[in-house]
């Protein structure tokens with residue numbers, strides 16, 4: 397086989413691999429009964445919960461373990477449960493059961509100003525962020541946003557996307573017969589994931605606003621949270637909250653739109 401024949405063969409193999417990645421990705425399409433959106437996800441809510449439960453202790457360990465004051469833990473669980481109860485009631489009214497079991501934990505880390513959610517409902521806030529919040533409404537803003545990541549199944553979506561882009565990167569490597577191109581495709585995949593991340597943050601903000609309103613919290617407190625996080629990061633991106641969104645101003649403007657739309 398001459399050189400150009402080899403090149404064509406590589407292209408065909410690459411194209412087939414890319415199609416297989418695409419087919420596998422779209423065969424995972426399912427409707428999220430909690431949000432009505434069509435998503436590409438390869439795992440069940442039960443698997444999400446199992447993954448979250450399994451990684452929760454290790455996650456906590458990385459942030460100094462659980463904050464030792466049980467009263468503080470109880471307070472945060474109480475606010476989280478109020479939000480979950482309001483959301484579950486809303487869903488039940490439209491005949492949908494929420495499959496997730498939520499739990500809320502304070503992490504014993506004063507230096508990190510952050511909050512995050514594992515798939516399936518394990519939600520964490522650091523002491524560093526909790527200590528900067530001044531009202532229960534602001535705490536509800538943080539937790540409502542994190543519940544949004546769970547309900548919108550963002551982690552499970554990211555997993556399916558990263559499998560897809562790995563498949564594409566493999567296809568590019570096969571087509572080019574050159575590692576360099578494959579690495580570039582890999583880099584592009586990462587940048588794409590960042591972009592999805594931004595949309596995820598905006599979706600969670602919107603969910604947070606709606607959830608706060610239905611649990612009778614003041615949704616304007618989510619704007620306070622954005623400002624508190626912006627101050628804490630000193631303009632640098634270091635928090636889950638701040639790392640992927642377009643810009644704080646843009647995000648606050650969108651939150652204001654949601655408040656105007658959902659409030660009455």
Ligand SMILES: [Zn+2]
Pocket residue numbers: 541545596597600636637
């Ligand atoms: Zn977030």
